[in-house]
Amino acid sequence: MTEPATYHLLSKEIQRIPLEFDLGALHIDIINFEYVPPGPTWVVPNHKHSSYEFHFLSKGKGYITLEDRTFTAVQGQCYLTGPYAYHSQKTDEQDPMDECSLQCQIRLNPKAPKHELEEARRILQLLNRPCAGSHADVNGGIRIFFDILREIQEKRIGYLMSIKQRMMELFIAAVRNLHGDAPSAPIELPLNHSDHAIVRNCILFLEDNYQDPITLEEAAASIYFSPRHLGRVFKAITGQTVVEYLTEIRLNRAKQLLESSDDSLEQIAQECGIANGSYLSTLFKKYYGISPNQHRKTGITSRSR
Numbered sequence: 001m002t003e004p005a006t007y008h009l010l011s012k013e014i015q016r017i018p019l020e021f022d023l024g025a026l027h028i029d030i031i032n033f034e035y036v037p038p039g040p041t042w043v044v045p046n047h048k049h050s051s052y053e054f055h056f057l058s059k060g061k062g063y064i065t066l067e068d069r070t071f072t073a074v075q076g077q078c079y080l081t082g083p084y085a086y087h088s089q090k091t092d093e094q095d096p097m098d099e100c101s102l103q104c105q106i107r108l109n110p111k112a113p114k115h116e117l118e119e120a121r122r123i124l125q126l127l128n129r130p131c132a133g134s135h136a137d138v139n140g141g142i143r144i145f146f147d148i149l150r151e152i153q154e155k156r157i158g159y160l161m162s163i164k165q166r167m168m169e170l171f172i173a174a175v176r177n178l179h180g181d182a183p184s185a186p187i188e189l190p191l192n193h194s195d196h197a198i199v200r201n202c203i204l205f206l207e208d209n210y211q212d213p214i215t216l217e218e219a220a221a222s223i224y225f226s227p228r229h230l231g232r233v234f235k236a237i238t239g240q241t242v243v244e245y246l247t248e249i250r251l252n253r254a255k256q257l258l259e260s261s262d263d264s265l266e267q268i269a270q271e272c273g274i275a276n277g278s279y280l281s282t283l284f285k286k287y288y289g290i291s292p293n294q295h296r297k298t299g300i301t302s303r304s305r
Contacts, residue, residue, distance in 0.1 A: 002149075002153070004035070004037035004038065004098060005037055006153075007035040007037070007146075007149055008034075008035050008036065008037055010035070010149045010152050010153050011033055011034045011035040011149060012034070013152050014033050014148065014149070014152050014163065015032065015033055015034070017160065017163065019033075019163070019164060019167055021164060021167065021168060022109070023168055023171065023172070024112065024116035024119055024120050025108055025109045025110075025112030025113075025116040025117045025119070025120035025121075026106055026107070026108065026109070026120045026123065026124075027106070027107045027108075027109055028104050028105070028106055028168075028171060029104060029105040029106075029107075030102070030103070030104050030167060031051055031103050031104060031105055032053070032101065032102075032103035033101070033102055033103070033148070033167075034099075034100075034101050034103075035098065035099070035100055035101075035145075035149065036098060036099040036101070037098055038059050038060050038091065038096035038097055038098040039091065039096055040091065040093045040096050041091075041093075042062075042089075042090070042091035042096060042097065043088075043089070043090045043091070044088055044089040044090075045088055046065070046086055046087065046088040047086065047087070047088070048083075048084050048085060048086045048087070049081075049083070049084075049103070050083050050084060050105075051083060051103050051104060051105050051106075052080065052081075052082055052083065052103070052104055052105075052106055052127055053080070053081045053101055053102070053103040053104075054078060054079075054080055054101065054102045054103075054141070054170075054171075054174040055073070055078060055079050055080070055081065055089075055099055055100070055101050056077075056078045056099070056100040056101070056102075056137060056141050056142045056145060056174075057073050057074060057075055057076070057077055057078070057097050057098065057099060057100075057142075058075065058076075058098055058100060058142045058145075058146075059075055059096075059097060059098045060074075060075060060091065060092060060095045060096045060097030060098060061073070061074045061075070061091075061092040061095045061097055062089055062090060062091045062092060062097035062099075063089070063090045063091075063092065064079060064087060064088070064089050064090075064134070065087060065088045065089075066079075066081060066085060066086075066087045066131050067085055067086055067087070067130075071133040071134060072134070073097070073134040074097075074134075075097075076136060076137055076142070077134040077135060077136055077137060078134065078135055078136075078137045078141055078142075078174065078177050079131060079133065079134040079135065080127065080131055080174070080178060081131070082127060082128060082131065083128075085131070100141075100142060100145040100146075102145070102167075102170055102171070102174065104171070106124065106127070108120055108121070108124065115187050118187050119187055122184065123175055126175065126178055126179055127175070127178070135177045135178060135180075136177070137173075137177055138176075138177060138181070139172075139173035139174075139176045139177050140173055141170055141173040141174050141177060144166055144169050144170045144173055145170060147166055148163055148166045148167065148170070151163050151166065195233045195236070195237060196237060198223060198225060198230065198233055199233060199234050199237045199238060201223045202219055202220075202222075202223055202225075202230060202234060202242065203245070205219055205222045205223065206219065206242070206245060206246050206249055207249060210246060210249045210250050210253065210272065210273050211271065211272065211273040212273060213273065214246055214273075216230070216231055216241075216242050216243065219242050219246075230242065247283065247287075248287070250272040250273050250274055251272075251283060251284060251287055251288075253271070253272045254268050254269075254272045254274070254280060254284065254292065255288075255295060257271060257272070258292055258295050258296040259295075259296070264277065265277030265278075265280055265281060265292055268280065268292075280292060
């Protein structure tokens, strides 16, 4: 088992690594990562800083004064000391505490996508509200903290990458501890693809399912999109409505079958997702100016030459 003094030295080694990363619209710069072993005279006098500092207790008990209130923190709990808030810490002499601390500067990237900005602002609002005392570390921040220490101790291949990744996990765990178990209000999800990719995915759906009855609503649901927006984007890019494009797919398939088979119009209509042979004939004349039978004769003549 690693001794507390060794953990302290390992945390000092991690402080030598430049660690900063982007989480959504938040840029996070780690300025201190430290393990302080338990001791009966462990005291931090009243002070403040411009950064955010997350504190975790893996052992013992301590007393924290934050601005004008004092609260107790015990093993398995955490708390936050925010920017410019005066605070002090003192261990319980009979049950000395240790401390795992993560101190960071946080900046907002105003050029980030809308959904990332919304989530980042919610997190900053949470971090900037007055401290309500200590919270249970239900999201495993303490475990992640010691995982980071083990990474620097073992130095297996990829350990620097792993430390950075674990720092991100530690930050999220700390934020979630402060927020509690209540689910967040939903954030409007971003579009995962460009408009052209959305149209491409819709076309793939139409080509794969043209034999079945398909509505605009069903096509939109297949790509998790709103019918209204899909209709607008589809028309802008293809020059056709979804229904017009689907009809064209069906008629193209009907032309192939007219040229390559002796199936009746009723059979071809069924194969192509068209109501019946009569409607197929009406559509065919409207789009191509000739009847299906005329096309069949033309196609046969063309193939025989």
